[in-house]
Amino acid sequence: MKECDLIISAPWLLPIAPQNIALRDHAIAISHGEIIAVDTAESVLKNFKAQDVVELSHHILLPGLINAHGHAAMTLLRGAGEDQSLQSWLTDTIWPIEGRLMSREFVALGTELAIAEMLKSGTTTFSDMYFFPDTVAQTASAIGIRAQVAFPVIEIPSVWSDGVTDGLHKGLALFDEYRHHQLVSIAFGPHAAYTVKPENLQQVAMYANELDAQVQIHLHENAAEVADGHQQNGKTWIQLLHDVGLLSDNLQAVHMTHVTEADQQLIVDTHTKVVHCPTSNMKLASGYCDVSAWLDREVAVGLGTDGAASNNSLDLFRELRLAALMAKHQQQDPSRGAAAHMLHTATLGGAQVLSIADHTGSVEVGKQADVIAVSTAALDMLPLHDPFAALVHGDAGRHVTDVFVKGIPLLRNGKFNTIDTVTLAARVESWHSAHF
Numbered sequence: 001m002k003e004c005d006l007i008i009s010a011p012w013l014l015p016i017a018p019q020n021i022a023l024r025d026h027a028i029a030i031s032h033g034e035i036i037a038v039d040t041a042e043s044v045l046k047n048f049k050a051q052d053v054v055e056l057s058h059h060i061l062l063p064g065l066i067n068a069h070g071h072a073a074m075t076l077l078r079g080a081g082e083d084q085s086l087q088s089w090l091t092d093t094i095w096p097i098e099g100r101l102m103s104r105e106f107v108a109l110g111t112e113l114a115i116a117e118m119l120k121s122g123t124t125t126f127s128d129m130y131f132f133p134d135t136v137a138q139t140a141s142a143i144g145i146r147a148q149v150a151f152p153v154i155e156i157p158s159v160w161s162d163g164v165t166d167g168l169h170k171g172l173a174l175f176d177e178y179r180h181h182q183l184v185s186i187a188f189g190p191h192a193a194y195t196v197k198p199e200n201l202q203q204v205a206m207y208a209n210e211l212d213a214q215v216q217i218h219l220h221e222n223a224a225e226v227a228d229g230h231q232q233n234g235k236t237w238i239q240l241l242h243d244v245g246l247l248s249d250n251l252q253a254v255h256m257t258h259v260t261e262a263d264q265q266l267i268v269d270t271h272t273k274v275v276h277c278p279t280s281n282m283k284l285a286s287g288y289c290d291v292s293a294w295l296d297r298e299v300a301v302g303l304g305t306d307g308a309a310s311n312n313s314l315d316l317f318r319e320l321r322l323a324a325l326m327a328k329h330q331q332q333d334p335s336r337g338a339a340a341h342m343l344h345t346a347t348l349g350g351a352q353v354l355s356i357a358d359h360t361g362s363v364e365v366g367k368q369a370d371v372i373a374v375s376t377a378a379l380d381m382l383p384l385h386d387p388f389a390a391l392v393h394g395d396a397g398r399h400v401t402d403v404f405v406k407g408i409p410l411l412r413n414g415k416f417n418t419i420d421t422v423t424l425a426a427r428v429e430s431w432h433s434a435h436f
């Protein structure tokens with residue numbers, strides 16, 4: 001018998017690669033955080049001896065979800081600005097509150113709250129773009145969740161940086177610091193094409209290219225932004241990003257609504273990746289990202305919640321359901337947004353977008369053990385005809401019981417190992433009553 005650290009078995013295993021496969025009564029063996037066997041439970045239990053064996057009785061085991069776009073600390077602004085357009089939501093509500101209250105403590109507290117909410121609903125990797133990215137990286141690393149931290153690049157000065165040059169300087173230092181980190185990677189986060197000058201976008205492209213680093217940007221979020229681009233530049237923002245050298249397989253373009261056929265072709269040709277945030281797009285009435293069309297053209301697509309201020313939840317399972325419904329409704333075709341395809345965007349698709357698919361996003365030998373278990377014992381999950389449909393269209397985020405990142409249990413039987421949620425809730429309440 002071979003030794004390993006942990007065996008997890010469950011009645012259902014959805015490995016995601018290969019796609020569309022549901023395995024019955026399977027188990028995985030984990031050693032030093034890595035998956036070393038995926039086989040029938042009988043075979044794994046016969047061939048491996050583990051220090052810890054987790055036998056799940058009514059569960060679906062699958063790769064942890066990947067929230068490919070968000071602003072974690074905006075959990076503190078959940079519900080603070082409702083029923084506004086993107087432009088008025090940003091300029092009349094969000095930016096003034098951030099201007100008044102932003103601090104390192106704000107980011108530490110809001111990020112911890114976000115990570116707790118994400119873990120509880122099955123997310124094992126998240127991407128962030130916010131002030132004090134060093135604090136976001138530290139918080140993620142201390143809790144043990146995987147993260148891509150995109151440091152902000154924006155002309156507008158903030159408490160974190162004086163502007164683009166200072167932001168790049170601090171961001172590059174952070175990139176160096178986390179270059180070999182096991183859980184956290186640092187990316188460039190130019191806020192949007194309309195908030196960073198073209199010459200500075202060009203500089204970001206140059207650095208990212210040199211360092212082979214990822215870049216995440218809000219792009220074509222709504223019709224007004226796209227119209228402004230035409231008016232200011234005589235071309236779309238997508239074309240402008242192409243001109244400055246940013247469209248590439250290192251670029252993660254978030255939102256991507258109102259995209260012309262010619263611009264779609266540019267995205268396909270440059271292997272640029274797409275992140276879909278359906279709730280945020282619907283809530284701000286921004287537009288529609290045609291996920292099915294991108295998937296048909298073999299563009300890597302991930303799913304994001306965006307910040308809690310425009311969602312208001314960080315439960316990626318809810319996002320999955322909405323993404324599937326939107327795809328069907330928009331195309332007036334119930335065969336679009338199939339559950340297995342959508343689940344792929346929330347797992348391996350997200351990993352491809354963040355360029356971490358070589359080590360996470362699916363349950364395969366050689367990958368890191370980032371896995372979650374969803375209980376199907378609750379009344380609203382019974383009976384289980386189709387595990388993909390149960391995860392995408394059921395309320396699966398509420399039924400996540402166990403979360404492992406790199407084989408480390410962060411949530412076991414619904415209880416956190418690395419977050420004191422009672423104290424956390426009290427700290428959030430006291431922050432709120434001190435400022436509002």
Ligand SMILES: [Zn+2]
Nearest residue numbers: 070218306307
């Ligand atoms: Zn965003």
